[in-house]
Amino acid sequence: MIKAGIDLGAGSIRIVTEEDGVVFDEASMIAIDEKGNCLAYGNEALEMKGVTDPQVRVLSPMHDGRMDFELLGKLFDQLFYQLKLFRMFRKTVFVLSYPSGLKPEDVEQLKEQLLKMGAWKVYSDQEIWVSAIGARLDVSLPVASCVLNMGERSCDIAVFSRSRIRKQAKSADAGLRVKSAIRHWLRENRQLTVSELTLEKICRQLGCVTPRPHPKQMEISGISTANRAVRREIITENDIAQALGPLCEEWALWIVRFLRSLEPDQQQDHR
Numbered sequence: 510m511i512k513a514g515i516d517l518g519a520g521s522i523r524i525v526t527e528e529d530g531v532v533f534d535e536a537s538m539i540a541i542d543e544k545g546n547c548l549a550y551g552n553e554a555l556e557m558k559g560v561t562d563p564q565v566r567v568l569s570p571m572h573d574g575r576m577d578f579e580l581l582g583k584l585f586d587q588l589f590y591q592l593k594l595f596r597m598f599r600k601t602v603f604v605l606s607y608p609s610g611l612k613p614e615d616v617e618q619l620k621e622q623l624l625k626m627g628a629w630k631v632y633s634d635q636e637i638w639v640s641a642i643g644a645r646l647d648v649s650l651p652v653a654s655c656v657l658n659m660g661e662r663s664c665d666i667a668v669f670s671r672s673r674i675r676k677q678a679k680s681a682d683a684g685l686r687v688k689s690a691i692r693h694w695l696r697e698n699r700q701l702t703v704s705e706l707t708l709e710k711i712c713r714q715l716g717c718v719t720p721r722p723h724p725k726q727m728e729i730s731g732i733s734t735a736n737r738a739v740r741r742e743i744i745t746e747n748d749i750a751q752a753l754g755p756l757c758e759e760w761a762l763w764i765v766r767f768l769r770s771l772e773p774d775q776q777q778d779h780r
Contacts, residue, residue, distance in 0.1 A: 517605065602632070607619070691711055720751075
């Protein structure tokens, strides 16, 4: 039996298998030609975003809380073939994690799509629930536990106890605002415009919010806002901490407001 988990987000898709761990963690993007044929997917498709060829479109299967199942099917076809998730004489079981903003009917259609593609069984739940499980919280306890999950387009926070979500809130300030803050900092302080893929790499490799005595550094390339020439720059974790500091203060205040809105007994459960 093949057991695989799919973390389906608006910005990225992560696939994990029981045998090999994380086998795919790239942008949720697909590039297609005028006939609908797949030209590239994942980070390779993201690199093609902004190309001037009118016959090439770079799209995301999930946009503004809506799912394009035809595009998603094309993307799944490529991924499942590459990762060999369907094999002769072996059943494939999927655990699907999806954004909380996805409509219930879309979730059911998504599960049905996976079953039609060859899955034996499909289990699913919201990202916030899967995050709690991944954090190894025993949500069945009477003690309240708080979990925050940040995605590309939304940020969820929830309090669990007795196997239920007792209170939940959502913020639109998520991964896109992180990238926007870094993009703004680069323009203002380094006079540099970079690609979406470069922003993604910066977030993954240098993302931090407090200065460090020995910060990691990274060489990036982009377009100079002064003369439109290609230029390389060295940036560090401390640069990114400076860029993200004000945004993190906003998040901290939002989290504090949420915690203060809880019942007194829940506020006393510090986990």
